[in-house]
Structures are given as structure tokens and as C-alpha cells.
Amino acid sequence: MQLLTRAERLMARRLATVLAGEGQSLDAWRVISMLADGRGHFMTELADGAFLPPGSLTRLVGHLVDTNLLHRRVDDVDRRRIRAYLTPRGHRLHQRVSEAMRESLPVDEELESRLAAFVDHLAAPVTGITY
Template identity: 55%
Template sequence: MHLLTRAERLAARRLQAALDEHGCSLDAWRVLSLLADGEGHPMAAVAEAAFLPPPTLTKLVDQLVDQNLVYRRVDPLDRRRILAHLTPRGEDHWRRVDREVRAQWPVLSDGDDELLRGLLNRLADTLDGATAESSV
């Protein structure tokens, strides 16, 4: 666990340093990254993916709306849901920030990157499954 915690802290520190140059928080970057696929996402799904409580996400999205980076729309398929989307300005902002993050990120070989991604996905799935089983 110590190694995983150390890697997470070092990664977050490096990521935050890149984000600071753009006045972007780690939580905002997570939200913008999720919305960058252009599909629009329900607020509950964004909160879950960004590891934020819904009230905290609402406050953050309010700030992103005020900055003209994000907008909300009623889901045409389910009018009870609100979808969050990037504005054109938000897309430009996210691309600039993402480019900076990638430029400052350590490079792993393709094989190591793929191996790490697979192991982390397996660990997350295992932990997620164990959490779901213990809550039953």
C-alpha cells in the first residue's frame, strides 16, 4: 500500500504543478477530462467519476459555468436529468491544459504503460467488487 500511496501522491503533485500554470484545480481537471469526450454526462455520473460528493461537484460545475468552460442542458431522453458539456472555450482550455500535462508527464515505454494500466484496472475492479460485496 505504501508504494501505491507514494506513487499517487507524487503523480498528484506533478499533475497539480502543471495545472497551476493554467489556474486549474485537480478536481476541475478531472471534470473537464471526463467531459472532453463531447457526449455530455449526467451530474451524478460526473460526481462518481471525479470522486466528488454531489454538492461539491455542483459547486465546482457552477464555477466552471461562470468561467464559460461548461454548460448544463436537460437530457432530451430523460428530462429529469441534467447533462454537463464543455463549451467551445472549455474544449480549447482542456486541450491546452492536457497538452501541458502530457508534456510534463514521465514517459513509460508502451509495454510498461500498457502493463501498468492493466494492473491498475485489475486492482480497481477487484477493490470495487470487494466494496460492492461488503455492502450487500
């Protein structure tokens, strides 16, 4: 766990430096990164993925809407729910920051794949343990 924490903090420092030049926070980046897939996400998904309580996410999303980085739209299937999407400006920001991070820390595909597999392994349900 200490290695993962250290890796996360080292990466967060690098990313924070790049984001500071764009006037964005790590929390904003987490939301922007999730929305970069173009599918649109419900607020509950964004809160979970960005590790933010719902109230904090709502304020952050409001700010990102105000700065034209994302927009909200009523879901086509369930009209009671709202999906968030990146705007073209938000996509350009995502591309710039992603490119700066790739230049800052080139990671080969094999290493990234192995790390993703390890994180998936950690996220798998543990059997035989009761809470």
C-alpha cells in the same frame, strides 16, 4: 497500495503545478478530463469519477459554467436529468494541460496500457469475500 498512493501524489503535484498556471484545481481537472470525451455526463457520473460529494460537485460545476469551461443541458432521453459538456474553451484548456503533462512526463503506450489493465484488475469485483 503504498506504491499507488505515492504515484498518485507525485502525479497530482506535477498536475497541480500545470493547473495553477491555468487557475484550475485538481478537482476541476478531474471533471474536465471526464467531459473531454464529448459524450456529456450526468452529475452523478461526474461526482463518482471526480471523487466528490454531490454538493461539492454542484458548486464546482457552477464555477466551471460561470467561467465558460462547461455547459449543462437537459438530457434528450430523460428530461429530468442534466448532462454536462465541455465548451470549446474547456476543450482548449484540456488540450493545453494534457500537452503540458505529456511534455512533463512522457509515458509510452505500453506502460499506460499495462497500468490501465492493472487498475481494471483492481476494480473487478472480488469473488468469495463477504462483507
